[in-house]
Amino acid sequence: MSSTRKLIRQTLTIARRDFIATVMTPMFLLFLLAPLLFAGFGAMGSLGAMTVGQGTEGKEKLYAIVSVEDAARLRAADTLIRPAISRERGLPPLVTIAPAGDPAAQARALLSDPDIDVPAVLYGPLDRPQLIHANPVSTTARYMAALAEQAVRDRRAGLGAAPLSQPTFTRVERDSTSLGGKSAAATFAVVSLFVVTLMLAGQAVGTMAEERSNKVIEVLAAAVPLESVFLGKLIGMFGVAVLFLAFWVAVGINITALLPPDFATAMSGIAPALGFPAFALLYILYFTLAYMLLGSVFLTVGAQATTPREIQMLSLPITIFQMAMFGFALAAVGRPGSWVATAAELFPFSSPFAMAGHAATSADIWPHIAALAWQLLWVAITISVGARLFRRGVLQSAGPKWRWFKRG
Amino acid sequence: MRVQDDHLALRATGLVKRFGDRRVVDGIDLAVPTGAVYGVLGPNGAGKTTTLRMLLGIIEPDEGTRTLLGHALPRDASDRVGYLPEERGLYPGMKAREAIAFMGALRGLDWSTGRKRAATMLEQAGLGHAVDSKIRKLSKGMAQFVQLLGSVVHQPDFLVLDEPFSGLDPVNQERLEALIRGERDRGATILFSTHVMAHAERLCDRLCVIAHGKRRFEGTVDDARALLPMKAHYVPHHPAPGIAGLLPAGAQEDRGGWRFTLPPEGIEGILVRLIDAGYGISGLSIERPGLHDAFVRIVGEAAREQAA
Numbered sequence: 146m147s148s149t150r151k152l153i154r155q156t157l158t159i160a161r162r163d164f165i166a167t168v169m170t171p172m173f174l175l176f177l178l179a180p181l182l183f184a185g186f187g188a189m190g191s192l193g194a195m196t197v198g199q200g201t202e203g204k205e206k207l208y209a210i211v212s213v214e215d216a217a218r219l220r221a222a223d224t225l226i227r228p229a230i231s232r233e234r235g236l237p238p239l240v241t242i243a244p245a246g247d248p249a250a251q252a253r254a255l256l257s258d259p260d261i262d263v264p265a266v267l268y269g270p271l272d273r274p275q276l277i278h279a280n281p282v283s284t285t286a287r288y289m290a291a292l293a294e295q296a297v298r299d300r301r302a303g304l305g306a307a308p309l310s311q312p313t314f315t316r317v318e319r320d321s322t323s324l325g326g327k328s329a330a331a332t333f334a335v336v337s338l339f340v341v342t343l344m345l346a347g348q349a350v351g352t353m354a355e356e357r358s359n360k361v362i363e364v365l366a367a368a369v370p371l372e373s374v375f376l377g378k379l380i381g382m383f384g385v386a387v388l389f390l391a392f393w394v395a396v397g398i399n400i401t402a403l404l405p406p407d408f409a410t411a412m413s414g415i416a417p418a419l420g421f422p423a424f425a426l427l428y429i430l431y432f433t434l435a436y437m438l439l440g441s442v443f444l445t446v447g448a449q450a451t452t453p454r455e456i457q458m459l460s461l462p463i464t465i466f467q468m469a470m471f472g473f474a475l476a477a478v479g480r481p482g483s484w485v486a487t488a489a490e491l492f493p494f495s496s497p498f499a500m501a502g503h504a505a506t507s508a509d510i511w512p513h514i515a516a517l518a519w520q521l522l523w524v525a526i527t528i529s530v531g532a533r534l535f536r537r538g539v540l541q542s543a544g545p546k547w548r549w550f551k552r553g
Numbered sequence: 554m555r556v557q558d559d560h561l562a563l564r565a566t567g568l569v570k571r572f573g574d575r576r577v578v579d580g581i582d583l584a585v586p587t588g589a590v591y592g593v594l595g596p597n598g599a600g601k602t603t604t605l606r607m608l609l610g611i612i613e614p615d616e617g618t619r620t621l622l623g624h625a626l627p628r629d630a631s632d633r634v635g636y637l638p639e640e641r642g643l644y645p646g647m648k649a650r651e652a653i654a655f656m657g658a659l660r661g662l663d664w665s666t667g668r669k670r671a672a673t674m675l676e677q678a679g680l681g682h683a684v685d686s687k688i689r690k691l692s693k694g695m696a697q698f699v700q701l702l703g704s705v706v707h708q709p710d711f712l713v714l715d716e717p718f719s720g721l722d723p724v725n726q727e728r729l730e731a732l733i734r735g736e737r738d739r740g741a742t743i744l745f746s747t748h749v750m751a752h753a754e755r756l757c758d759r760l761c762v763i764a765h766g767k768r769r770f771e772g773t774v775d776d777a778r779a780l781l782p783m784k785a786h787y788v789p790h791h792p793a794p795g796i797a798g799l800l801p802a803g804a805q806e807d808r809g810g811w812r813f814t815l816p817p818e819g820i821e822g823i824l825v826r827l828i829d830a831g832y833g834i835s836g837l838s839i840e841r842p843g844l845h846d847a848f849v850r851i852v853g854e855a856a857r858e859q860a861a
Binding site: 148154158356366 | 606611636641645646656658659703
């Protein structure tokens with residue numbers, strides 16, 4: 146048997162053991178269903194926010210203290226302009242009331258009323274409207290000013306409430322991917338890749354601890370090169386990650402069918418430059434390499450730890466490292482073609498994230514072939530360095546001088 | 554790289570290992586003949602385990618070379634080698650059968666053959682009831698035996714056992730001795746370390762003694778015994794004063810008689826003198842020194858040398 150085949154066989158033996166040992170435990174079920182906890186907390190948060198929203202709903206109003214005639218013009222202007230204003234929660238309804246006594250005092254009283262939420266009040270003649278508002282910068286006050294302006298223009302032009310034009314709206318599919326669609330796809334790629342890597346690659350940090358605490362490492366080290374042990378462990382944990390993702394992707398596909406049509410419309414805006422099939426393939430490859438790269442770093446660092454406490458303490462710097470790579474890649478996506486983007490694409494540990502974003506914004510294939518080869522090289526380097534550090538630090542041996550590579 | 558040295562399963566020359574400033578192994582040479590049971594003896598901390606780990610390629614020597622089963626890199630022969638480390642280690646969540654098959658798989662044995670052999674071996678070792686028991690449910694001795702079976706499941710040509718008898722009760726020690734003899738009869742070369750002389754005396758074809766990182770002796774058990782002269786215990790028929798003058802210098806009274814070291818020319822001359830002087834012979838026994846005595850002497854000399 147050739148040494149390469151032997152290495153592959155040994156690596157897969159380690160991977161198989163780790164995969165089965167991880168999957169065939171009750172704890173794996175907890176790990177698999179962990180996103181439900183996220184979803185549960187998310188749902189609870191949304192429910193709370195909705196309850197708070199519903200509590201104030203209907204209590205927020207815009208007031209205009211104006212004459213009956215001005216009130217009619219303001220409402221007509223409101224009917225015309227309101228649909229063009231895009232706001233997530235919508236503008237509060239406009240309420241017009243007749244002046245009674247001092248309109249300024251009346252307006253201040255409305256603004257201070259504890260039973261209703263009034264962001265702005267308009268009073269006075271429409272050509273010199275007075276607007277009072279509570280917030281330092283009030284878009285609602287500016288909206289009411291625009292209403293007054295429109296009402297005055299309509300009055301001076303002698304126009305009534307009926308619209309003068311009848312627009313026709315037609316949606317047309319673009320022939321090319323929009324810049325916004327590419328950018329959305331790039332952001333989606335980086336963020337989703339980061340989230341799955343954050344959840345899954347961190348698992349690698351404690352995998353060598355089992356062998357060290359059970360003293361199995363001596364048996365492994367005698368039979369198998371440490372590089373194979375490290376790579377086997379990574380592949381085993383990657384198998385666990387793939388199983389996890391396959392499960393949730395299957396769940397996700399079924400849930401998508403239940404989502405409202407608006408969601409599909411929103412998703413249709415996401416359009417990678419390479420097209421979906423090539424983008425999906427590259428996404429899978431970059432996920433694999435992101436996992437292998439970060440996982441090998443975590444495995445190397447974790448293998449040096451001697452106690453569970455040390456491993457626990459490592460989780461903070463590891464999370465910070467991942468966040469840094471995420472931030473770097475996200476900055477690259479925001480400035481395609483800039484030096485930040487080039488640096489993020491070249492730096493091995495941010496490269497998979499940045500290149501996944503690159504796949505969304507550029508249709509060139511060759512940078513991906515180069516990037517995949519570059520990242521693969523760094524996986525090998527990281528594993529080799531990790532094995533050497535382990536050999537030197539834990540087994541107390543200088544180790545063979547790069548013979549593994551030479552013989553491979 | 555393959556090196557031709559057919560009659561030797563292992564050759565090591567000038568092995569040196571330093572931990573910091575300390576030379577834990579200091580220029581050890583070893584030559585283990587193919588098919589032999591070879592003992593590496595030495596007191597605690599002598600450097601036995603470090604030597605074995607270097608021979609197997611777990612750690613690299615700072616100086617020296619070794620050739621294992623014709624390979625300059627021990628790793629190249631790993632599929633033909635079995636190893637029981639001093640610090641036993643198994644995955645507690647694995648079943649006994651799986652643990653043995655896993656160790657075989659690491660050495661190139663396919664899983665299904667490994668599982669079948671594991672079940673048979675466990676039956677033969679009287680552990681048939683534990684085939685599907687998890688390691689964490691087994692006693693320490695049973696788990697140790699499972700690991701031992703794991704080290705031979707792939708039928709290695711070269712078996713390395715580091716302190717294999719420690720932690721085993723006498724019944725399991727007997728089983729282990731039988732297993733070692735069985736492996737030798739199968740044709741395997743066996744190298745084991747111990748500081749219990751009785752096992753080495755019964756099992757070893759050749760042995761070496763390591764102390765303070767250096768090889769102090771290499772040869773057969775008989776060669777080791779021959780390092781010490783034989784002793785005689787003589788009981789006169791007619792005890793009387795003046796008998797000590799006829800015995801070799803250093804003779805001491807012991808159990809109603811005298812104990813003395815036999816001179817190189819033998820005991821005949823002494824006996825003739827004693828009979829002529831009328832003391833007679835009521836009892837006489839010639840005592841051959843054991844491996845234990847030889848070991849104590851070798852290690853003692855090493856300690857004195859080290860102190861000097």
